[in-house]
Structures are given as C-alpha cells and as structure tokens.
Amino acid sequence: xxxxxxxxxxxxxxxxxxxxLQCAQDMNHEYMSWYRQDPGMGLRLIHYSVxxxxxxxxxxxxxxxxxxxxxEDFPLRLxxxxxxxxxxxxxxxxxxxxxxxxxxxxxxxxxxxx
Amino acid sequence: AxxxxxxxxxxxxxKGAPVELKCNYSYSGxxxxxxxxxxxxxxxxxLLRHISRESIKGFTADLNKGETSFHLKKPxxxxxxxxxxxxxLSGPLTGANxxxxxxxxxxxxxx
Numbered sequence: 048x049x050x051x052x053x054x055x056x057x058x059x060x061x062x063x064x065x066x067x068l069q070c071a072q073d074m075n076h077e078y079m080s081w082y083r084q085d086p087g088m089g090l091r092l093i094h095y096s097v098x099x100x101x102x103x104x105x106x107x108x109x110x111x112x113x114x115x116x117x118x119e120d121f122p123l124r125l126x127x128x129x130x131x132x133x134x135x136x137x138x139x140x141x142x143x144x145x146x147x148x149x150x151x152x153x154x155x156x157x158x159x160x161x
Numbered sequence: 162a163x164x165x166x167x168x169x170x171x172x173x174x175x176k177g178a179p180v181e182l183k184c185n186y187s188y189s190g191x192x193x194x195x196x197x198x199x200x201x202x203x204x205x206x207x208l209l210r211h212i213s214r215e216s217i218k219g220f221t222a223d224l225n226k227g228e229t230s231f232h233l234k235k236p237x238x239x240x241x242x243x244x245x246x247x248x249x250l251s252g253p254l255t256g257a258n259x260x261x262x263x264x265x266x267x268x269x270x271x272x
Contacts, residue, residue: 090205095259139260
C-alpha cells in the first residue's frame, strides 16, 4: 500500500491564482482530512470528510473548498490564493471502523504564495 | 471547547539525559490522547496513543486525568529523537472525532 499520497510536493503561486492540492489514499478509509501546519500554531484542521459525498468545515476553512466524489480522493482547492495561505498542507485519513482515532498522514505539500 | 497546551516551543537536552515534553489538555469527557512526531524531512507519524499503553522508541506517556496531562517521557535521550513533537486529542466533541493538535515542541538532543 502507498498509504496517503499528496501532489505536488512544492508549489509557488502568485496572489489571486487558484490551484488544487491532490490527496489520495489506498486504505479504503472513509474519513479524510486536510490540515495546515504553521510555525507556532501547530496543525489546524481545514476541512474533513466522513465519506464520499460528505464534507464539513474544520477550524480554518476560509479560502478553501473540498469535494469528495470517491472514497480514495480528497482534493483541496484554493480559490484565490493569498500570502496568508503560505503553509505546509497535510492530508490524512483514518479507518472509521477502528477502535482508535489514529490518523495516517501524507508527506505534505509546501505552498508559497507571493 | 477542547484545548491542547504544549508550554515549551523548544526543548534541548543532552544525549543520555532524561527528557519530558509536557502536554496538558482541556476536554469535557474522556478523549483519546496521542503523541505524533515529525522527523526532519519525514511525514507526521504516530508515536504513542494512551489507549495502547505501549512504549515506542523508549518513550512513554501516562494519561493523568486528575491533572489532565499526557506528558511524554524518555529516560535517556538519543540524537535520533530530535524532532517536532505534537500532542493531540480526539473525541466526539472535536467533531467526527477529528484530531485537535497542540502547537508542538521542537526537541533537540545535543550530542
């Protein structure tokens, strides 16, 4: 199993541009989520999904959109990039039927908005 | 509302010395507590969870419900322990059992 994969690894955007960060998992996990990691602020939840067709907002959803058309994929869209969205983005997934709430993380996407 | 507090942003210890990374939490109920670790250029990975009560890489963490703490400890630090460590909790109150993270402690083990 590849686990959780993310593309691209690095991206530079200009203010106002849009883009999609890709996330895929091959563990048949129902639950998937997106976090951003910023120095001194830890990881903060952007959006999450408990299954195909179901998404919800996390702690910091503004400026981001998600959709979940399949169990495997959970893309994160930046509608109009802003310098405040410069961050490292992590996708994660979890087995909803397990006894633990442990999540498995992807390698991250480092985004810079100029 | 839930809260996870890691009071130390940076912690440096010498190799072979004991290390303790502090974590306190606030939650109305019984959450599941975790320590996640991020080594240089690696993805975030689970180090410990309180329900398993196991020791990983020599690290242990005991959940103290009275003090609402989940401190991470190791008796003899190694250079390979240098990493960014995050305490996190999960439970029904975090919404779909989402993980809620502290701000992290960067541990540096000095040779």
